[in-house]
Amino acid sequence: xxxxxxxxxxxxxxxxxxxxxxxxxxxxxxxxxxxxxxxxxxxxxxxxxxxxxxxxxxxxxxxxxxxxxxxxxxxxxxxxxxxxxxxxxxxxxxxxxxxxxxxxxxxxxxxxxxxxxxxxxxxxxxxxxxxxxxxxxxxxxxxxxxxxxxxxxxxxxxxxxxxxxxxxxxxxxxxxxxxxxxxxxxxxxxxxxxxxxxxxxxxxxxxxxxxxxxxxxxxxxxxxxxxxxxxxxxxxxxxxxxxxxxxxxxxxxxxxxxxxxxxxxxxxx
Numbered sequence: 001x002x003x004x005x006x007x008x009x010x011x012x013x014x015x016x017x018x019x020x021x022x023x024x025x026x027x028x029x030x031x032x033x034x035x036x037x038x039x040x041x042x043x044x045x046x047x048x049x050x051x052x053x054x055x056x057x058x059x060x061x062x063x064x065x066x067x068x069x070x071x072x073x074x075x076x077x078x079x080x081x082x083x084x085x086x087x088x089x090x091x092x093x094x095x096x097x098x099x100x101x102x103x104x105x106x107x108x109x110x111x112x113x114x115x116x117x118x119x120x121x122x123x124x125x126x127x128x129x130x131x132x133x134x135x136x137x138x139x140x141x142x143x144x145x146x147x148x149x150x151x152x153x154x155x156x157x158x159x160x161x162x163x164x165x166x167x168x169x170x171x172x173x174x175x176x177x178x179x180x181x182x183x184x185x186x187x188x189x190x191x192x193x194x195x196x197x198x199x200x201x202x203x204x205x206x207x208x209x210x211x212x213x214x215x216x217x218x219x220x221x222x223x224x225x226x227x228x229x230x231x232x233x234x235x236x237x238x239x240x241x242x243x244x245x246x247x248x249x250x251x252x253x254x255x256x257x258x259x260x261x262x263x264x265x266x267x268x269x
Contacts, residue, residue: 006069034237041233052238062239065222069203072134072218076141077199082239083142084149084198085177089183091150093165103150110147115143118211125212132214140208145198152197152258156190157183159261189261195252200247219243 020076029041037047056062084106091103109117122132130136164186168178184191206220213221223239247268 001164009092018048030237030244032243034241035109035236036234039110039231041237047207051236053242054216055235056242062222065219067215068134068216069219072137072141072209073199073203075138076145076202077186077195079142079204080149080198081153081195082146084194084223085153085187085191087146087186087241088150088153088157093183103182106150107147114207118208120207121208122211132212134214134216136214137218140212141202141205144237145201148197148201149194151193153187153190156187156193156261158257159190160186161205187258193254193261196250196257200250200254204243204247 030126032045034052035048035050036045038045038052039051046157087099087103087106088100096104112120118140121143125136125139127134130139165178165182169175169241172180201249204220206224209218209221210224217225
């Protein structure tokens with residue numbers, strides 16, 4: 001029995017290792033070829049160069065696309081975090097049928113294919129008279145990031161006991177004061193983590209932005225337009241490497257903040 005269990009664990013370990021290699025090895029090749037002194041992404045490498053990174057600076061189209069993505073990601077990340085915090089708080093602290101239904105609906109976009117969500121949002125935007133624009137992308141990305149915000153905030157509100165809020169109400173605080181002075185300060189690490197993950201999700205999102213973009217492309221849309229020109233592929237890989245590095249840093253900070261805050265709440269006082 002023990003031998004069978006050991007073989008199962010070894011097989012599972014090998015499967016996980018193989019899965020991680022299959023998933024992440026192609027991404028590791030992007031930074032490697034971004035330093036290659038050739039326009040062809042192929043082995044053997046011609047040599048080491050930083051020219052593809054230097055070509056990113058002084059590009060007005062790239063600068064504008066980066067600014068657009070930062071604007072959209074910041075706006076949609078903030079909106080998704082605020083909405084997600086309120087929905088998660090109502091679900092965790094009130095727990096009524098309406099709160100549970102709203103929480104479930106807020107998490108549904110994560111199960112909807114991006115193409116379907118993009119088409120649906122495009123129809124809604126046109127019916128509302130907004131037309132494809134950065135504002136439309138902000139609305140679409142808020143819907144797209146909302147499941148992430150709700151999931152993060154639900155776990156954060158569930159991490160500290162209701163007795164804190166009940167004590168405040170016993171001392172005369174109403175529900176609004178309790179939320180503002182007790183729940184939200186305790187949930188601040190979760191709010192920051194939710195914002196960073198929502199920002200990252202919006203910044204990297206392509207499909208919804210593709211349907212809602214107007215004359216002001218975001219960074220993923222700009223990268224997609226550059227892929228039509230083979231000679232620009234090394235610069236795209238250099239840009240992709242910078243985005244990958246930024247994404248890893250932000251995701252690591254968000255997860256570190258979330259775990260540290262949860263440990264602080266669980267530690268004895």
